[in-house]
Amino acid sequence: MDAKALHELAEDLFTKKGPLNSLHQEISENFYVERADFTAGRSMGTDFAADLLTSYPLQCRRSLGDQFSVMLRPTARPWFHTSIRHVDMDGTDNETKAALQWFERTQRRAMYDPIAKFTRATKEGDHDFAAFGQTVISVEINKLGNGMLYRCWHLRDMCWQEDEEGNIATVFRKWKPTAQTLVRMYPKTVDAKVTRLDAIKPFETVECIHMVVAGDMYDKTIPRGMLRWSIVYDIANKTILEETPIWGRYYVIPRWQTVSGSQYAYSPATVCALPDARLIQAMTMTLLEVGEKAANPPIVATQDAIKSDMALYAGGVTYIDADYDERTGDALRPLGQDFRGLTYGVEMNRDTREMIYSAFYLNKLSLPERTAAMTAYEVGQHVQEYVRNALPLFEPMEAEYNAALCDETFDVLSRRGTFGDRRGWPKALQAAEIQFTFESPLHDAIEQQKGQIYQQAQQLMAGAIAIDPSTAFVQKAEVALRDALNGIGTPARWLNSESFVKEAKAAQAQQQEKAQTLAAMQQGSEVAKNLGQAGVMQGGVPVAAPA
Numbered sequence: 001m002d003a004k005a006l007h008e009l010a011e012d013l014f015t016k017k018g019p020l021n022s023l024h025q026e027i028s029e030n031f032y033v034e035r036a037d038f039t040a041g042r043s044m045g046t047d048f049a050a051d052l053l054t055s056y057p058l059q060c061r062r063s064l065g066d067q068f069s070v071m072l073r074p075t076a077r078p079w080f081h082t083s084i085r086h087v088d089m090d091g092t093d094n095e096t097k098a099a100l101q102w103f104e105r106t107q108r109r110a111m112y113d114p115i116a117k118f119t120r121a122t123k124e125g126d127h128d129f130a131a132f133g134q135t136v137i138s139v140e141i142n143k144l145g146n147g148m149l150y151r152c153w154h155l156r157d158m159c160w161q162e163d164e165e166g167n168i169a170t171v172f173r174k175w176k177p178t179a180q181t182l183v184r185m186y187p188k189t190v191d192a193k194v195t196r197l198d199a200i201k202p203f204e205t206v207e208c209i210h211m212v213v214a215g216d217m218y219d220k221t222i223p224r225g226m227l228r229w230s231i232v233y234d235i236a237n238k239t240i241l242e243e244t245p246i247w248g249r250y251y252v253i254p255r256w257q258t259v260s261g262s263q264y265a266y267s268p269a270t271v272c273a274l275p276d277a278r279l280i281q282a283m284t285m286t287l288l289e290v291g292e293k294a295a296n297p298p299i300v301a302t303q304d305a306i307k308s309d310m311a312l313y314a315g316g317v318t319y320i321d322a323d324y325d326e327r328t329g330d331a332l333r334p335l336g337q338d339f340r341g342l343t344y345g346v347e348m349n350r351d352t353r354e355m356i357y358s359a360f361y362l363n364k365l366s367l368p369e370r371t372a373a374m375t376a377y378e379v380g381q382h383v384q385e386y387v388r389n390a391l392p393l394f395e396p397m398e399a400e401y402n403a404a405l406c407d408e409t410f411d412v413l414s415r416r417g418t419f420g421d422r423r424g425w426p427k428a429l430q431a432a433e434i435q436f437t438f439e440s441p442l443h444d445a446i447e448q449q450k451g452q453i454y455q456q457a458q459q460l461m462a463g464a465i466a467i468d469p470s471t472a473f474v475q476k477a478e479v480a481l482r483d484a485l486n487g488i489g490t491p492a493r494w495l496n497s498e499s500f501v502k503e504a505k506a507a508q509a510q511q512q513e514k515a516q517t518l519a520a521m522q523q524g525s526e527v528a529k530n531l532g533q534a535g536v537m538q539g540g541v542p543v544a545a546p547a
Contacts, residue, residue, distance in 0.1 A: 002219050003233045003240050006211050010172035013159040020264055021156060024132055027270050030277040031061040032131040038156045053284040056353055057277040060360040064269060065127035067365055072397055072438070073122065078108060080406050084428070085435040096428045103419055103434070107406070110413055113147050121150035122405075125254075128155060129401065130360075133256035133267035136173075139408040140250060141416060148409065153251075160253065162263045163214070171212045171251045175232075176205040182234070182241070191237035207235045212250050218243075248411050254401035268392070273359035280352045287345050294342070297334040305331040361393050398438050406436040 001009070021038040028036035033048035042048075049055060073079050082100040111118045125135035136158045142149040153173060163169035177185075179194050180202035197204055211231040215222035218229045226245035234241055255265035301310060308319040310332065320331040357363060413419060422430055461475055478501070496504070 001213075001217055003211075003231055003243075004238065006213060006217070006231065007209060007233055007235060009161075009170075010159065010209055010211065013161060013172065014174070017159050017264070024155060027131055027267075027274065030274060030281075031057050031270055032127060033058065035128070035131065035154075053281050053288065056280060057273065057356055060273070060356050060362060061127070061130055061270070063362055064360045065130040067362075068126040068129065068397060069119075069122060071365070072394070072402060075112070075119075077439070078104065079439050080104070080108075080402065080436045081438075082107075082410075083435055083437055085433040087432070093426075093428070096426045099426050099429055100434075103410070106418060107410060107413060110148050110418065111150075111409060115142065115146070116148040116150055118148070118150045121152040124152035125401075128152065129254060129256060129267070129397075131267055131270055133265040133270075135254055136171075137252045137254075137405065138250055139248070139252055139405065139412060141412065148412070150405075158251075160251075160263055168249075168251075168253050168263070169214050170217065171253070173210040173251075175208045175210055177208060178203050178205055182206055182208070186232070186241040189239065189241050191234060191239045193237055194234070206237075208241070209233050209235055212246075215245070247415060248408055252404045252408050254396070254404060256396045256400070269360045273356045276352050276355045276359065280349065280356065283345065283349050283352060287342070287349060290339065290342050290345065293337060294339055297337065300333050300335050302329065302331045364393070402438055403436055410434055410436075 025036060025038040025040060028034075028038060029051070033052070036042065036048065049058065052058070082104045084096075084100075110116065121137050125137050128135035132155055134155065136153045136155065138149075138151045138153065140149050141147070157174040159172050160168050161170040179198040182190050182194050183198045194206055197206070209232075211229075211233060213229050213231070215227055215229060218231070220229075220243070222229065222245050226247055228246050228249070230242070230244045230246045230250060231240065232242040233239070257268050258265045296312075299310065299312065302324070305321050305324040306318065307321055308317075311318050318332060324331055414422070419425075
């Protein structure tokens with residue numbers, strides 16, 4: 001396919017994506033008003049939430065989006081670690097571990113360099129992920145070549161296509177730069193019409209598209225070692241501005257919950273909460289009207305008895321006909337109303353808030369509280385319940401989001417030479433595939449279960465040994481204790497390495513053997529001495545006395 005055919009494919013995908021943009025617009029208007037420009041235009045200074053009567057759905061989406069970074073990417077501590085795929089790191093030599101730790105520190109510095117804008121991009125991406133179940137973040141080297149660059153793109157301008165294995169293989173992004181920008185970025189390939197436009201109206205926008213496609217989808221032969229083409233195409237003038245072979249994916253697209261038959265994902269939070277969000281807006285309107293009527297009730301006025309405008313404000317005076325006989329009723333009186341349903345409406349409003357709160361998993365993000373009265377078994381059961389409830393939230397974020405960003409960043413930095421020549425790496429890493437592991441409250445809870453299991457195991461072992469002492473050989477005490485200590489978060493520097501423990505045990509066994517040998521020798525010398533004293537001389541030879 002040439003660039004024109006690829007553009008036609010993109011237009012077809014964007015057309016089919018139209019209904020999804022309408023859904024995203026509806027979701028935005030209820031949960032993420034700052035992004036409510038999928039199908040409607042927004043001008044600078046627009047009051048985003050002018051059409052809403054309560055901000056509660058917005059607050060729930062905001063809380064969930066903020067929790068992603070707090071729980072899965074805390075800046076206060078390292079949240080990712082490098083390791084080797086399909087290799088048990090416990091048996092890895094110190095040289096390899098040191099190299100992996102250096103990779104981790106170097107990559108973390110590159111990601112959190114202010115010029116990389118990693119925090120900004122992921123913050124925008126987190127809220128897109130919470131509201132729409134997906135986000136698009138580009139990972140690249142900046143134009144000066146002195147650091148990484150992360151950018152989050154509007155889902156309205158993105159579409160993509162999966163390959164036969166369900167992987168995102170083709171990505172298109174609509175782009176409307178100014179003529180001035182195009183001339184500055186692509187001075188050698190920009191169309192002459194754009195150059196003339198830059199001289200007359202430099203801030204006029206030009207419709208372009210960025211395409212990242214598999215190497216075999218484009219007509220040109222891709223260089224060896226490269227997997228994809230990155231193509232910038234001027235739609236208005238049908239001009240290729242840039243065509244670059246790339247190895248990486250360029251766009252990282254985490255997806256929360258997918259359904260078969262669609263390459264686009266959904267947010268289970270907003271899908272579940274959208275009916276309640278509509279309901280709570282209508283309910284709030286009703287409650288506001290009822291409250292206003294209760295505080296400022298409608299007035300019944302007697303015709304022809306009122307001689308002035310009704311002054312219902314504080315301190316106001318209303319004149320009535322002097323000849324009016326008030327025994328027939330007040331000239332002005334509040335209209336009688338029944339407010340018994342107000343309490344029921346408030347309860348319904350509270351129930352709806354709870355539904356929205358739980359739809360955004362906010363009731364499942366806190367670790368269970370522990371009390372002194374809880375047994376180890378009870379604490380373990382609470383932790384297991386937390387893990388079961390939190391897995392649907394954390395698993396897609398780690399696998400689709402954090403892991404994808406870290407993998408793409410490592411590949412970009414590695415091919416840039418940031419980690420040095422691969423041939424200079426430790427031998428175990430030269431042909432290895434690097435993977436990332438992550439820290440999160442979920443992993444902490446899973447690891448903490450080991451401590452609870454260890455305590456339960458000790459209780460069972462104590463009971464079994466009391467019945468049959470030979471059962472003491474069943475448990476691998478050292479392995480169990482080390483796993484339990486690691487699980488409860490014991491700092492690594494508090495523990496001796498397995499090799500040190502092995503040498504210490506060998507030294508201890510050797511000392512015990514020496515002590516036993518000395519004791520045996522001492523006992524033997526004492527026996528010989530006693531025999532010598534108790535024996536009789538026969539021909540000059542001491543003989544033991546008969547028993």
